[in-house]
Amino acid sequence: MGILANLMSGLGVVLLGTTAMSGIAAAQADFYKGKTIELIISTGVGGGLDTNARMVARNLSKHIPGNPTIIAKNMPGAGHVRAANYIYNQAPKDGTTIGTLIPAFIMAQVLNRTDAIQFDAAKMQWLASTSASNSTVYVSKSAGVDTVEDAKKKPVLMGGTGAGSYTTLYPIVMNHVLGTQFKIVSGYTSTAEIGLAMERGEVQGRAGNNFNSLKSENPELLRDGKIAILAQVGLERDPEFKAVPLMTDFAKNDEERQILKLFSADVVIGRPFMTAPGVPADRVAILRKAFVDLVRDPDFLKETKQANIDVELVEGEKVQKIVEELVGTPPDIVAKAKLAMEPKNMVEKPKADGGSK
DSSP states (O other): HHHHHHHHHHHHHHHHHHHHHHHHHHHHHHHHOOOEEEESSSSOOOSSHHHHHHHHHHSGGGSSSSEEEEEEEEEOOOOGHHHHIIIIIIIOOOSSSSEEEEEEEHHHHHHHTTTTTOOOOGGSEEEEOOOOEEEEEEEEEGGOOOEEEEHHHHHHEEEESSTHHHHHHHHHHHHHOOOEEEEEEEEOSSSSHHHHHHTTOOOEEOOOHHHHHHHHHHHHHTTTTTTTEEESSSSSOOOOGGSSEEEGGGGGGHHHHHHHHHHHHHHHSSEEEEETTTTHHHHHHHHHHHHHHEEEEEEEEHHHHHHTOOOOOEHHHHHHHHHHHHHTHHHHHHHHHHHSSSSSSSOOOOOOOOOOO
């Protein structure tokens, strides 16, 4: 009888827990039923982040109890700070506004790069990232530079789209910290223009191209051996490119490693989704679970495959931890990182007619 009583007691606890979970789901279904979720996108229409966000908007609702309508709204501006400020300060704190932003806004906070910041990224509630891929630093094979050591001995012309972009940032940081001789030719309007400049021999390389974009948009560069990938940027080597060293692998001491890690961590965040501080914890849990279910959804996976968009879930809790660690970077490392971002070896690209600017 004692064993039976214990079994019945255990069953009662399980049933009570199941009932409680059902109650929470029912409550959230009641909340979201008939509601509209606003999905804020920190870029303009078009491009990887916007395309990914709109696919999420079309497929996420069925994984949220109550099946709310999801409407995508573009809010570009101020290096993604405008959207971050809106989500943090103005958006409802009830789970009816979520956002997807290029992670550069986190580094803007860490490095205190603009007075426009009115948010704390560590206090936002991170839901998931649906895609994360290491970035790259590569040069044309014709440059005669196959390794970072080679780039310390020989100048290499790298195309850049402007200050603050990864095309410019990674070569500058490597110049300061590692002693490479990258010469950044700035002023290209897009990464596609840099690609054309490489074909013309106007520049010899570029940085900031994620592996997933490189494979989907320029597979011939890899297939035909047209480039040498000098380094990948991230916290762990991409399983498909394990032979390519991480930028952090070239650090000669712990201080250099911390600086390079600071510029590598946001890559892991990929294409993240978040909501405001103050949203009830049970709704955050519901939204996080919805993203877990989304990346297993055959309809979503079919749509992303047709668009050549990789899907690789980084769960909300992991993104939360990465962001908190970034925001908590020690002040002395932040100060040295700022010095490593000072423009070095930069020139403006020539005009189309060959004249000087």
